[in-house]
Every structure is written in C-alpha cells, then in structure tokens.
Amino acid sequence: MESTILIIDDNPDTIRLLSVMLRQQARVLFATNGMAGLEIARAQRPNLILLDVQMKSMDGFAVCERIMADPDLRHCPVIFVTASGGVESEIACLDAGAVDFITKPLSGPVVQARVRTHLRLQAALASLDNLAHKDGLTGLHNRRYFDEQMALEIARHRRQGAALGVALVDVDHFKLYNDHYGHQMGDECLRAVAQALTQCTRRPGELVARYGGEEFVVLLPNSCEEEVLRYGDWICRHVAALALPHAASPVARHVTISAGLCSVAPDIEDGPASLLEAADKALYEAKRSGRNRACIGGPAQAKCLAG
Numbered sequence: 001m002e003s004t005i006l007i008i009d010d011n012p013d014t015i016r017l018l019s020v021m022l023r024q025q026a027r028v029l030f031a032t033n034g035m036a037g038l039e040i041a042r043a044q045r046p047n048l049i050l051l052d053v054q055m056k057s058m059d060g061f062a063v064c065e066r067i068m069a070d071p072d073l074r075h076c077p078v079i080f081v082t083a084s085g086g087v088e089s090e091i092a093c094l095d096a097g098a099v100d101f102i103t104k105p106l107s108g109p110v111v112q113a114r115v116r117t118h119l120r121l122q123a124a125l126a127s128l129d130n131l132a133h134k135d136g137l138t139g140l141h142n143r144r145y146f147d148e149q150m151a152l153e154i155a156r157h158r159r160q161g162a163a164l165g166v167a168l169v170d171v172d173h174f175k176l177y178n179d180h181y182g183h184q185m186g187d188e189c190l191r192a193v194a195q196a197l198t199q200c201t202r203r204p205g206e207l208v209a210r211y212g213g214e215e216f217v218v219l220l221p222n223s224c225e226e227e228v229l230r231y232g233d234w235i236c237r238h239v240a241a242l243a244l245p246h247a248a249s250p251v252a253r254h255v256t257i258s259a260g261l262c263s264v265a266p267d268i269e270d271g272p273a274s275l276l277e278a279a280d281k282a283l284y285e286a287k288r289s290g291r292n293r294a295c296i297g298g299p300a301q302a303k304c305l306a307g
C-alpha cells in the first residue's frame, strides 16, 4: 500500500520542492500552517510528517509537541526540516520527539534516503504494533489492547462523571458446537460472530475485542444502563439473525450469544476489575436464565432482555 507523507511548511516553494523530490516514494499532502497540518494529520493519518521548524503562527516545535501529546498521532514519525544546522539545533529537534532532521539547502538524494529509511522503520513498527494488539483468529483487538484502553476510558469517564458501558459476550454452548462441527468450523463461527459484533459497534470510541476463547468484550463510552441494555439486546438479535446452524444447541437451531452488561460512572473505587466483575455476574445471570439474552448487573440488578 502506498505511504502518505504530510509536509507542513509555510513556504510554498519548499513544499513544491519536497513534493517533487518525494512524489515517486509516496502520496504527498501538505499544509501551510501548523493548525491546518494537525487537522490533516488527524484526518489522513500519514505515515510520516516533514515539519518546518520556523513557521510564523505556530512554530515546528509547538506543532511537534501537539503531535506527541495526541494518542492518535504520537506514533507518526516526524522529521524536522530546518535551516539552522549545528549541534544545539539538532539536539533541540530530537528532544522535541522528532526521529530525524534534514537541513536546508535541501538535497534530493538525502531527503529521499532519509524518508525511505523512516518509512521502512514506520512500517516495521506498525506491523509489530498490529501483532501486539490484534487477535490472530478474528482480526479484532486483543485482550492486551482492550485492557490498556479500558484503563484510559475509566480514567476519562471518572474525570467527566460519565457512565461507561461494558458488555461481556459469550457464544452459547460453544463446546457442543465444536464437538458437533469440528474445531475449524468453530473458528469460522467465532470469526462470523466477531464480524457481527463489529458491525453493531460503530460509534466513535466504541471498541470490540476478543477477551479469550469464545468470549468477546465491548467498551461503550458515555452509555447509560438503558442504552447498554438496548445494545446488548441488539447484538443478541443480530447474531441470531445470522442463522448460523447449531444443531447441537438446546437453545435454538442456530448460533446464539449471551451478553453480560454494566454501566457505571466510575468513582475512585471503580477500576477495570470491578466493572468486568459486574458484567461477568450479569453474563452468568444471562446464561442461568436461559441464554440468548442480555442481562445488566450493578444497581439495576439482573434486568434481562431475552433475544
């Protein structure tokens, strides 16, 4: 896949020159000031940013600081383009979080070589990141990534006094499914359920992950009990509507799921463990009361919607 490079520079001549130098290597985007550059970076997620140090409204260091503070951007490598050489200037660029710097006057082969190196490194890091955070079978985020995000979301909801929803989702009688259809078909079934959950979970900030085995977990930011219960009911219906045959199931002739839910405005006492425990208790209740349904725990003890 073609890489994307963003040039942020308030001199159109430099942008033109760099674009010509780099157009064989990548798709080139540009911005003529820091604010516009940050907006494009957030929208387009470039693989590399070339950032001018001296710009009028917001200089390169200030832009770089914002890039490093933004969780969505901080992994994007920044190369400073600077007119001032010398050790102090180089150290200032690297201290600001840049991976490299290029000094003016610009030399085509030097720019191309440095950019090539950092695009390669960025691709290698991105694939490592993917391996560390994705589940190989379903392509969903894995438990490790979920745990990181959940800790961040709890802290954010605590600050804002907002309710965070959690759904633990478990395929019903999945052992019987494996026994009847074989492990490979079992894997296919997990992929189909993962895809269905992804389709149902599209609001900004919502996150679906494989929790382990035949269990999935969903984070639902800013969601009250009623919304979380509605979501749980919806995913149960959605998976049932896939009509994946499950001849061995005592619940239905097709694959069904159960969901344990909770919605909590976290106070200082509430951490990932207490929210997951509440969702797990609700999941137990969903299983106990017949499966193919969503139950919510916490203060609204064991309110269930049958799928």
Ligand SMILES: Nc1nc2c(ncn2[C@@H]2O[C@H](COP(=O)(O)OP(=O)(O)OP(=O)(O)O)[C@@H](O)[C@H]2O)c(=O)[nH]1
Binding pocket: 137, 170, 171, 172, 173, 174, 175, 176, 178, 182, 183, 184, 185, 186, 187, 190, 212, 213, 214, 287, 291
């Ligand atoms: N095919 C496949 N099976 C898996 C995978 N991970 C876990 N399993 C199986 O999932 C099954 C889970 O079984 P149980 O925990 O007994 O639960 P269940 O049969 O779904 O029953 P209930 O949850 O009570 O409805 C076990 O047979 C595991 O071997 C996987 O990656 N692929």
